[in-house]
Amino acid sequence: MSDIPSDLKYVASHEWIRDEGDGVVTIGITDHAQDLLGDVVFVELPEVGSEFTTGDDLGVVESVKAASDVYAPLSGEVIAINAELEDAPELVNSDPYGDGWFVQIRLSDVSETDDLLDADGYAELCEAES
Amino acid sequence: MGHQTALYQKHQQMNAKLVDFGGWDMPINYGSQVEEHHKVRTDAGMFDVSHMTVVDVTGADAKEYLRYLLANDVARLQEQGKALYSGMLNETGGVVDDLIVYLMTDPDVAGEWFRVVVNCGTREKDIRWMSDHTASFDSVALTERPELAMVAIQGPNAIAKVTSVVSESRGKLIQGLKPFQGLESEGWFFARTGYTGEDGLEVMVPEEYVADFWQALADAGVVPCGLGARDTLRLEAGMNLYGSEMDEKTSPLSANMGWTIAWDPADRDFVGRKALENQRSAGVKQKLVGLVLESRGVLRSHQKVMINGEEAGEITSGSFSPTLGCSIAMARVPVEIADTCHVDMRGKLVEVKVVKPSFVRNGAKVFS
Numbered sequence: 182m183s184d185i186p187s188d189l190k191y192v193a194s195h196e197w198i199r200d201e202g203d204g205v206v207t208i209g210i211t212d213h214a215q216d217l218l219g220d221v222v223f224v225e226l227p228e229v230g231s232e233f234t235t236g237d238d239l240g241v242v243e244s245v246k247a248a249s250d251v252y253a254p255l256s257g258e259v260i261a262i263n264a265e266l267e268d269a270p271e272l273v274n275s276d277p278y279g280d281g282w283f284v285q286i287r288l289s290d291v292s293e294t295d296d297l298l299d300a301d302g303y304a305e306l307c308e309a310e311s
Numbered sequence: 312m313g314h315q316t317a318l319y320q321k322h323q324q325m326n327a328k329l330v331d332f333g334g335w336d337m338p339i340n341y342g343s344q345v346e347e348h349h350k351v352r353t354d355a356g357m358f359d360v361s362h363m364t365v366v367d368v369t370g371a372d373a374k375e376y377l378r379y380l381l382a383n384d385v386a387r388l389q390e391q392g393k394a395l396y397s398g399m400l401n402e403t404g405g406v407v408d409d410l411i412v413y414l415m416t417d418p419d420v421a422g423e424w425f426r427v428v429v430n431c432g433t434r435e436k437d438i439r440w441m442s443d444h445t446a447s448f449d450s451v452a453l454t455e456r457p458e459l460a461m462v463a464i465q466g467p468n469a470i471a472k473v474t475s476v477v478s479e480s481r482g483k484l485i486q487g488l489k490p491f492q493g494l495e496s497e498g499w500f501f502a503r504t505g506y507t508g509e510d511g512l513e514v515m516v517p518e519e520y521v522a523d524f525w526q527a528l529a530d531a532g533v534v535p536c537g538l539g540a541r542d543t544l545r546l547e548a549g550m551n552l553y554g555s556e557m558d559e560k561t562s563p564l565s566a567n568m569g570w571t572i573a574w575d576p577a578d579r580d581f582v583g584r585k586a587l588e589n590q591r592s593a594g595v596k597q598k599l600v601g602l603v604l605e606s607r608g609v610l611r612s613h614q615k616v617m618i619n620g621e622e623a624g625e626i627t628s629g630s631f632s633p634t635l636g637c638s639i640a641m642a643r644v645p646v647e648i649a650d651t652c653h654v655d656m657r658g659k660l661v662e663v664k665v666v667k668p669s670f671v672r673n674g675a676k677v678f679s
Contacts, residue, residue: 219539220345222631223607241657243609245344245539245631248657274343 183213183307186278190294191303192254197278204291208254209282210242210273213307218244221273224266226283232258233286235293240283242273255293257286312336316361317460317518321525325535333432335362337538344539348633351507351544352674355466356536357528362431365456365515366441367415372448373423377412379581380444382563384573385425388414392492394504397571398563399429399440400583404590405559406566407440408433409551411504413493426493426500430553444582459500460521464533465511465544467674470503473512476527485512506541508548508672543630546639549601549669555612555628556599556641562590565643567599567668599627600648601668601678602640608656610640610663617653617660618645626654634671641668 185191190198195214199207215221223243233239233253240251262284266272273281288294298306313336322329327338338359340347350356368377377385383397393414399407408429415424429437438455445451464473474482481496488494493502493513500515516524529535542552549567551557557566564572564587572587573579604610610629615622629640644652644665653660666678 219340220343222345222609225607243631245543245609248609248611271345 185300185304187300190297194252196254198254204288207282207285212277215274215277219246221270224270226262227259229259256290257288259284260287261285316359317521318359321522340537340539341535345633347536347540348543350534351466355469355472355533357533358463358536358541360463361460364429364434365459366427367454368425370450370452372451376448376451382572391417392494394491404562404583404586406557408437409553459515460518461515463513465505465507465509469511472531472533476531507544546628547632547671564595565597597643598646599668600644601666602642602663604638604663609638615655616642616644639670
């Protein structure tokens, strides 16, 4: 069973969202997602300052197995990206909820967070998919 | 639930991630495919390949039968245990399967026994094809050997590590093997062959012994590796995968298998010969090449090769090369291709280098 921390929120496309306060969230992909992808070899991230609407392509994860789009789980502006992933994409596998984070976004509409899944909801979704 | 090899419980104990492969539950990795890959290039890794199909061919006509069935010529096998890679073609020159055939008996002793190893995904059609073609021979028997498990141990330290876990007499036999030679030892079969571009062995073991053999190898430091690493290793080595680089509609001449066709002697008829001769005289239009992407991204099978903005070919296998740290691929393209071309990678044209379809041998890069 994959690791699903209870203090995070989730979306069905397997991204996790951590509330950092002040309308800022950190985003990455879940343990379940990295497990499905296998070894990650490249991560393509957006530029700082770019703006996204929920559901937009935020980036691409390339693993040994497949290329997979990463979707913006919420609308907002990118205020930081994890530059470490350029040289160490394997962090996505080894520490998906920590050093393997992707981007930080300043939300344009905080009310969108009401639609996110909690850990139980996401666990049920993974269960149903397997 | 698919078929399980005799190593299924070992795979579970060793935390394998199991996937369906041609109807078999096989390990795709035991954690990290990339780490397993590196282990084979630098030390030793082992693969359960018991799903592959082993067929023994015996009888007074065994040799003449195989000389007719295969595009390569088993008459070239002049020493006990020597192996030959060959395509088994259909009448139109397409590839029914690719295989390895070993001469099991001493050529100076009467009676012949060959061992053929074919792919798992093509087992049923191969057996049917091989059986159908025995009809014009008086004395040839085909015997499948499903009771033999098979383990491939590959890497620069593979032979030493296998030697350390077998009896002294088997150790001597292993140490005496030449490349591409396999010999029996009381029901076990040790062959210095593989699918990784490294030195190593493929060992056939009666299935009741294979779990202990696997465990002994693990205790000697041989790392279990899954089909994921097997695929990136064979791709780096430029070795074909049936169903990707070739199939029943692909000529071996367009699949980098020209070297496996024994044209001489000219009076040896084999299935597909006429079609190949016609193709050769008409001129072959496509060939298999290697592609190297030096920028970021990963080439994938079925992506289109573009020349001057036009679709000109297709990637047959593509992945990330853990040894080179960039993406590589094999692709079927027009024979006159230049030394660079483009690939349509998810809607974006990227430039790639065109090389011979071989990237890594014995741990080192082979193209420039």
